[in-house]
Amino acid sequence: MNNKIIEQLLHQEVVPAIGCTEPIAVALCVAKAKETLGRLPEAIEIRLSPNLFKNAMGVGIPNTGMTGLPIAIALGATIGKSELQLEVIRDTTPQAVEQAKRFLTQTDLRISVDYETHEMLYIHTIVRAANHEAKVVISGSHTHIALIELDEKILFEDKQTSQDNATEEEILTLQTVWDYATTVPLKDIAFLDVVARVNMAAANLSFTKDCGHGVGKMLHDQANHSIFGDTMFTKILAYTSGACDARMGGEMVTVMSNSGSGNQGIVATNPVVVYAQENGIDHETLLRALALSHLTVIYIKQTLGRLSALCGCVVASIGSCCGLTMLMGGGYEEITYAVKNMVANITGMICDGAKPGCALKVTSGVGTAVLSAVLAMDHRHSGSMEGIVDDDVDQSIHNLTALGKEAMRETDRMILNVMMKKRN
DSSP states (O other): OOHHHHHHHHHHHSOEEESOHHHHHHHHHHHHHHHHHTSOOSEEEEEEOHHHHHHHSSOEETTTTEESHHHHHHHHHHTOOGGGGGGTTTTOOHHHHHHHHHHHHHSEEEEEEOSSOOOSSEEEEEEEETTEEEEEEEESSTTOEEEEEETTEEEEEOSOOOSSOOOTTTOOOHHHHHHHHHHSOGGGGTTHHHHHHHHHHHHHHHTTSOOTTOHHHHHHOGGGHHHHOSSHHHHHHHHHHHHHHHHHTTOOOEEEOBTTBHHHHHHHHHHHHHHHHHHTOOHHHHHHHHHHHHHHHHHHHHHHOSSOSBOHHHHHHHHHHHHHHHHTTOOHHHHHHHHHHHHTTSTTOBOOOSSTTHHHHHHHHHHHHHHHHHHHHTTOOOOTTSTTOOSSHHHHHHHHHHIIIIITHHHHHHHHHHHHHHHO
């Protein structure tokens, strides 16, 4: 795989996002449908894949003080701008929220789960007004518009609906990721400076407010240092979980996402940045470690898919573990050890929807990443006699993704059933 393709993947998958990307993707779909209709809808009908619905049920929507899909849909219809992609509701103000609330009282809104779709990420939106109807479908990835119709006339169609299934030629390996990160000209990854600044800013915001469950703020608070210690390890946990607190709690804060997930972007970034800052790591090494971290996440998601029963922080923590190992002075051999340690540890962490509690899972994942990196630097690692770990590091990763994508499908259904029963 040549460097241009890898560079394109990096720029394509590491992009700005406001709010949890699942309800924001629904808002994007509604905004595009409203723009196609050319007027404010009187009725909205939305069908969602189970995985997307699961991630959109209980998460805070930025600047609203509200959770879940209805307010996200209303904002998409009233103030959403589709050209902003995953920042579609960036213009949310208190006045816009009141307008959206009024819209909900005046609009026939119907949301359902589409159990028949084979897409893990699927949004089917129909908006109606004045005897006209517009339809927009997003599938495969959070911003991939597959269909636009107006009054049953197709205006745009992309029949390659799934973005989750890379061809054999497009799939990365850990070696190609390592080679790129260690040799790419710095100008090609200079944008990762912005990624670092934006995601660390989200953490700093969380320390000044009560966001989500306040996991990061609690770890950052000097009053708790007698328990957790004022250490680099604590700072890594605080700056990562804090940024997650801000997102999941509904703060109007932009983060740089990875593979459609803001939390994955945070986890791939903040532990690496904190370690570099605390140890005086030079700028070039930091950028290369960030490239390694983010590309490892992209690589794993190529075969896992955008959404699954496997918590995304497992994948992102493997990325940050690789970045941390590089910063500790590790080479490719140590990187493979780090990955195997991660696969041996937190593989079974389930995704039970986006919510403030994601900050707790992020903390567990990043804590494991630090432990795995330190062990790897001491040449201690899990081997092929242990669980799903294989001597071949890429096979270890594929074992992980097969488990998350295929074997955990029934787990996924059970999770959604439990969540739906609670809602009912």
